[in-house]
Structures are given as structure tokens and as C-alpha cells.
Amino acid sequence: MDYTNFGSAGVKVSRIALGLGLRGQGNETEAQKLVEHAIASGINFIDCANIYGPNDDRANIGRSEVVAGKAIADKRDQIILTSKVCG
Structure with a gap:
């Protein structure tokens, strides 16, 4: 995995991010496995x-x-966890 600086924060992030839109996925266990696999990768x-x-x-x-x-x-x-607020 390649990593890059996250702005001037002094943190390295993977060049590939995992987006958790979870559209159409109703199985929370499978979604957690996906996140765990991404982290292991x-x-x-x-x-x-x-x-x-x-x-x-x-x-x-x-x-x-x-x-x-x-x-x-x-x-x-x-x-590194990012989130957005929709309101």
C-alpha cells in the first residue's frame, strides 16, 4: 500500500480510502468484515x-x-476516520 501525507497534519494515509456508503447492504456483519479486510490490506x-x-x-x-x-x-x-454531516 502506498501512503501520502494528509495535508499538513503530519499523518500518513493510504492513497486508497474505503468509502462506507453501504447503499443496499443490510448485513452489518458483512460490512464489518469488509472494513476489517480493508485494514488488513x-x-x-x-x-x-x-x-x-x-x-x-x-x-x-x-x-x-x-x-x-x-x-x-x-x-x-x-x-484516519473522516465523516461528513448532512443536515
Whole structure:
């Protein structure tokens, strides 16, 4: 995996980020496995948003942040997590 500087923050991020749109994916366990596989492959840059959820179902809005949180809980100091707010 190639890494680059994240602006002037002094942090290195993978050139490939994992976007957690989770559109159409209703299985949280499989989504967590995807995140874990990405991390094992060297990806340390994960993007999510409070508006992302499966099938645009308002009851599940924000699930990408929940999935990311569970998947990186024991390795938070190794991951750069970005999020956006839609309101």
C-alpha cells in the first residue's frame, strides 16, 4: 500500500480510502468484515457520513458510522476516520 501525507497534519494515509456508503447492504456483519479486510490490506483511511445507510432507509441512517466504529474499536489509533454531516 502506498501512503501520502494528509495535508499538513503530519499523518500518513493510504492513497486508497474505503468509502462506507453501504447503499443496499443490510448485513452489518458483512460490512464489518469488509472494513476489517480493508485494514488488513493496508487501508488506514476510512470515510463515512451520518447520512449513509442501506437502501436510503431513514431508520438506518448513520449505520456507516456505527459499522466503522465497531470495526476499528481496537485499532482506533491506527485509522484516519473522516465523516461528513448532512443536515
